[in-house]
Amino acid sequence: MNVLISVFTLFVKLGVFSFGGGYAIMSLLFVENSIHEIVTENQLTSIVALAQSLPGPFAINTAIGYGFYATNGPLGSLVAVLGIVIPCLIIMFLVIHFVEAFKHNKIIRGIIYGITPAVIGVIGGAAYKLMDTSHVFADIVQILLVAISLVLFVKTKIHPIFLILAGGIIGILLLK
Amino acid sequence: MNTENTEEKKKKKKPLLALFIAFAKIGTFAFGGGYVMVPMIQKEASETHDWVAKDKIGEVISISSSMPGAIAMNSSVYVGYIVGGFSGALAALMGCILPAIILAFCCTVFLSGFQSNSYVISALKGIVPVVTGLMLAAMYKLFKSNVKDYGSLIICGFSIVAGVILTIYKVNIIFVLLFSALIGLFFSLTSISLFAKKTFLKKEGTE
Numbered sequence: 001m002n003v004l005i006s007v008f009t010l011f012v013k014l015g016v017f018s019f020g021g022g023y024a025i026m027s028l029l030f031v032e033n034s035i036h037e038i039v040t041e042n043q044l045t046s047i048v049a050l051a052q053s054l055p056g057p058f059a060i061n062t063a064i065g066y067g068f069y070a071t072n073g074p075l076g077s078l079v080a081v082l083g084i085v086i087p088c089l090i091i092m093f094l095v096i097h098f099v100e101a102f103k104h105n106k107i108i109r110g111i112i113y114g115i116t117p118a119v120i121g122v123i124g125g126a127a128y129k130l131m132d133t134s135h136v137f138a139d140i141v142q143i144l145l146v147a148i149s150l151v152l153f154v155k156t157k158i159h160p161i162f163l164i165l166a167g168g169i170i171g172i173l174l175l176k
Numbered sequence: 177m178n179t180e181n182t183e184e185k186k187k188k189k190k191p192l193l194a195l196f197i198a199f200a201k202i203g204t205f206a207f208g209g210g211y212v213m214v215p216m217i218q219k220e221a222s223e224t225h226d227w228v229a230k231d232k233i234g235e236v237i238s239i240s241s242s243m244p245g246a247i248a249m250n251s252s253v254y255v256g257y258i259v260g261g262f263s264g265a266l267a268a269l270m271g272c273i274l275p276a277i278i279l280a281f282c283c284t285v286f287l288s289g290f291q292s293n294s295y296v297i298s299a300l301k302g303i304v305p306v307v308t309g310l311m312l313a314a315m316y317k318l319f320k321s322n323v324k325d326y327g328s329l330i331i332c333g334f335s336i337v338a339g340v341i342l343t344i345y346k347v348n349i350i351f352v353l354l355f356s357a358l359i360g361l362f363f364s365l366t367s368i369s370l371f372a373k374k375t376f377l378k379k380e381g382t383e
């Protein structure tokens with residue numbers, strides 16, 4: 001029972017205090033876990049490695065693995081997922097209503113005017129990080145894949161899902 | 177939005193199932209974290225379905241990114257809420273996280289060593305460049321629909337340079353958003369807005 005509560009509060013903390021997405025969540029998780037030692041460092045490393053190779057929100061993938069190792073069963077996973085989901089829902093509802101209520105307010109408009117073009121650079125940073133950690137720059141086939149998917153998504157109506165699937169197949173066939 | 181439109185929306189049943197399916201698709205293929213979802217949200221929410229206007233996507237993603245927690249989940253909740261209120265938000269969020277829950281659970285319990293399987297590694301070597309290409313395309317699309325005046329252009333240019341530099345030096349990217357919010361305020365509230373809000377587009381009219 002104690003473990004369940006600590007797992008839950010840990011993931012609530014991640015949901016409330018980690019700004020900046022997946023990597024911020026990951027570093028806070030390592031810090032918090034080193035204090036409470038709910039799972040071992042080795043376990044955490046493999047949880048994170050698995051989470052990064054799976055699709056979907058990194059926080060959810062991590063919550064599943066972390067909760068499972070912490071309690072030796074699915075109950076921990078459930079509690080961890082709830083811990084990350086509940087703050088997300090509450091915070092987003094508050095924010096959406098706040099933005100809606102003050103959408104004509106000069107300050108709110110000014111902030112949105114500033115962050116909307118800025119998210120383009122934030123996505124650029126995230127794209128750079130992905131390319132860098134996967135050593136995309138070192139491989140001509142991978143650079144070509146970047147260019148092809150960029151052009152196809154802008155110019156055609158092909159669903160990105162098919163491009164991602166094709167990338168996976170090309171990877172298995174060509175990139176050993 | 178005119179009244180006719182909102183009435184029509186009220187009559188129409190909330191597209192909860194469609195939201196769930198759209199976000200389940202996105203969640204199943206979003207390899208590489210929250211921002212990988214941006215191109216897919218653009219596709220599903222404003223190209224396949226007519227849920228969120230093209231130029232509103234940037235606002236949704238930027239607000240979701242400025243909030244704590246997972247950006248993938250925040251933006252699902254936001255889009256879901258715009259489309260179908262509270263239940264829409266839940267449907268989108270469930271769609272976004274359910275594939276991840278199932279996959280992560282199966283891999284944790286049954287497939288230890290999934291991430292070191294040679295096929296998985298090879299597949300990811302093909303997938304990562306594709307999703308980064310999609311992200312670059314998403315940047316281009318956001319630029320086209322959101323950057324229309326000098327002020328936005330300056331902020332966008334700054335954010336790309338700062339985004340990459342902060343990533344290289346492993347500094348939290350939230351500072352780009354924080355600083356841009358300040359620049360945005362400065363551009364909007366001071367007399368610089370006369371210059372900042374001037375469009376650099378030649379004609380094209382209103383898009």
